[in-house]
Amino acid sequence: MAIERRPLREQIREELMLRLERGDFAAGTDINEAVLAGELGVSRTPLREALITLAGEGVLESNQGRGFRFAPVSRKEFRELCAIVAALEALALESSDPAHLREVAPELLRLAREFSADVAARQEIEHHDDEWHDLLLSGCGNERLLDLITSVKAGMRRYTHLMSGDGTPMTRAAEEHRRIAERLLEDDLQGAVSALRDNWVNGMERMIARIP
Amino acid sequence: MAIERRPLREQIREELMLRLERGDFAAGTDINEAVLAGELGVSRTPLREALITLAGEGVLESNQGRGFRFAPVSRKEFRELCAIVAALEALALESSDPAHLREVAPELLRLAREFSADVAARQEIEHHDDEWHDLLLSGCGNERLLDLITSVKAGMRRYTHLMSGDGTPMTRAAEEHRRIAERLLEDDLQGAVSALRDNWVNGMERMIARIP
DNA sequence: ATGTAATATTTTGTATGCAGAATTCATAGT
DNA sequence: ACTATGAATTCTGCATACAAAATATTACAT
Incomplete structure (x- = not known):
C-alpha cells in the first residue's frame, strides 16, 4: 500500500471546496483564518496557502488588510x-x-x-x-x-x-x-x-x- | 498622493516574472526558498505565497518535499x-x-x-x-x-x-x-x-x- | 575502487509569534 | 438621540521557529 503524501494545502483546498458545494458558506462572507484553521485542525499557514490557491481560481477574493472572502455570485x-x-x-x-x-x-x-x-x-x-x-x-x-x-x-x-x-x-x-x-x-x-x-x-x- | 498598499506576495510575483522574462532562471531549475527570500529581502512566507500563485498559473511546478521549480519548456x-x-x-x-x-x-x-x-x-x-x-x-x-x-x-x-x-x-x-x-x-x-x-x-x- | 549503511546537513512543510492595520466599542460633545 | 472622536480589540500580513523529509557526506566492508 502506497501511503499518501500530499501537502496540507491541497487537502485543505479539497475540504473547503466540499464544504462550499454543501452550501456551508454563503457567498460574500468573510473568512476568519484563525477560526477556520481551528475547525480544520491545522495552522494558519497551510490554510492561507489554500486560500491563495482558491483566490487564484476565482473562488475567493482577497483585499489588502481585509483577508479573504467567498466571491459574491452574480x-x-x-x-x-x-x-x-x-x-x-x-x-x-x-x-x-x-x-x-x-x-x-x-x-x-x-x-x-x-x-x-x-x-x-x-x-x-x-x-x-x-x-x-x-x-x-x-x-x-x-x-x-x-x-x-x-x-x-x-x-x-x-x-x-x-x-x-x-x-x-x-x-x-x-x-x-x-x-x-x-x-x-x-x-x-x-x-x-x-x-x-x-x-x-x-x-x-x-x-x-x-x-x- | 494615494500611497500604495499591496501584499508582498504580489510584488514578489511581479519581480519573479520580471526576472523570468529577463532569462535569469533556466527552466527546470529548483528554487531554494531561503536563498531567494534572502535575495529579495523578504521572509519565506510571502515568497512561498507568490510561488504557490505562480504554480497555479503553470509557471512553476511543485512536488511534495521537493519544493518548487520552474516548469520545463517544451x-x-x-x-x-x-x-x-x-x-x-x-x-x-x-x-x-x-x-x-x-x-x-x-x-x-x-x-x-x-x-x-x-x-x-x-x-x-x-x-x-x-x-x-x-x-x-x-x-x-x-x-x-x-x-x-x-x-x-x-x-x-x-x-x-x-x-x-x-x-x-x-x-x-x-x-x-x-x-x-x-x-x-x-x-x-x-x-x-x-x-x-x-x-x-x-x-x-x-x-x-x-x-x- | 566501489557499493552500502549510517550519520550529518540542507531544505521543505507546518506551527507559532509579533507588529500593524482594520474594526468595534465606548465616551464625550452637540 | 446622534454624530464624532479615541481607545480597545480583533484580525491580517509577515517573520521566525521547529519538525520531518530529502539530500549529501562519511565510514566501512567487500
Whole structure:
C-alpha cells in the first residue's frame, strides 16, 4: 500500500471546496483564518496557502488588510464562466484524438441514456454530469487545457448549491448529452462540438434564473 | 498622493516574472526558498505565497518535499498554450461591444502600421504586441475571461526569452495585426476573429522552431 | 575502487509569534 | 438621540521557529 503524501494545502483546498458545494458558506462572507484553521485542525499557514490557491481560481477574493472572502455570485459572472468553459471544452473536443472519440462514443451514449432514466438527487446528477464531461474530453492530449477547465469549473461550483433539487431540467441535459454522443458515433466532430456548445448555453439558461 | 498598499506576495510575483522574462532562471531549475527570500529581502512566507500563485498559473511546478521549480519548456506545451490563448482571445473578441470595436479600430490600424515600420529590440516588440492585444480586447466585458487570458499568458512568458533578437518575424505579425484591424473597420467581426486565430497559429509556427 | 549503511546537513512543510492595520466599542460633545 | 472622536480589540500580513523529509557526506566492508 502506497501511503499518501500530499501537502496540507491541497487537502485543505479539497475540504473547503466540499464544504462550499454543501452550501456551508454563503457567498460574500468573510473568512476568519484563525477560526477556520481551528475547525480544520491545522495552522494558519497551510490554510492561507489554500486560500491563495482558491483566490487564484476565482473562488475567493482577497483585499489588502481585509483577508479573504467567498466571491459574491452574480448572473453576469455565471454567464461569463459558462461562456469560458464552453469555449474551452469545445477546443478540447476539437483537439481530441478522433480514434479515441470513436472508441468512447458508445459508452457516452449509454451513460447519457441511463442518465435520462434515473432522476436522482441534485448532487449525484451533477457528479454524473461531471464524469460524463470528463469522459468526453478524456481523449484530449492538451493537459494544460484540461487543467484550466478543471480550474474554471472549480470557480463555478460556487453556483451549484444555489440550484435546488428540482429534477426536471436535468433530463434535458441528458438529451443534449445523447445528441453529442450520436454526433460522435457518426464521426461528425464539428456537429458534436456545436452540440456541446448548445449544451453549455442551454445549461446556463436553465440555471441562471435561480441565481439571486 | 494615494500611497500604495499591496501584499508582498504580489510584488514578489511581479519581480519573479520580471526576472523570468529577463532569462535569469533556466527552466527546470529548483528554487531554494531561503536563498531567494534572502535575495529579495523578504521572509519565506510571502515568497512561498507568490510561488504557490505562480504554480497555479503553470509557471512553476511543485512536488511534495521537493519544493518548487520552474516548469520545463517544451514545444508541445507551447503549442497547447497558443491554442488556449487563441480560443480565449477569439471568445473575448466575439463577445466584445461592437460599438467599442468600431471606435478603437482606427487606433489599432495605426499602431499596427507604425509597428511594422520600426524594428526594435525583441522585448520592446513583445511589449508593443501585448499592448496591441490588450487594446483589441479592451471592449470585452467578460472580466473573468480577461483575467484568465492574462494568467495563461503569464505561463507563456517562460518562452519569450528563448526567442532571441531576430527582428524579421515580427514584421509579419504586424501585417496580421493590420488585417485584424481592417476587418474591424469593415464591421466584419467574424473575419477579425479568424484573422486573430491565424495570428496566433502563425505566431506559434514562427516561434516554435526556436524552442529546444 | 566501489557499493552500502549510517550519520550529518540542507531544505521543505507546518506551527507559532509579533507588529500593524482594520474594526468595534465606548465616551464625550452637540 | 446622534454624530464624532479615541481607545480597545480583533484580525491580517509577515517573520521566525521547529519538525520531518530529502539530500549529501562519511565510514566501512567487500
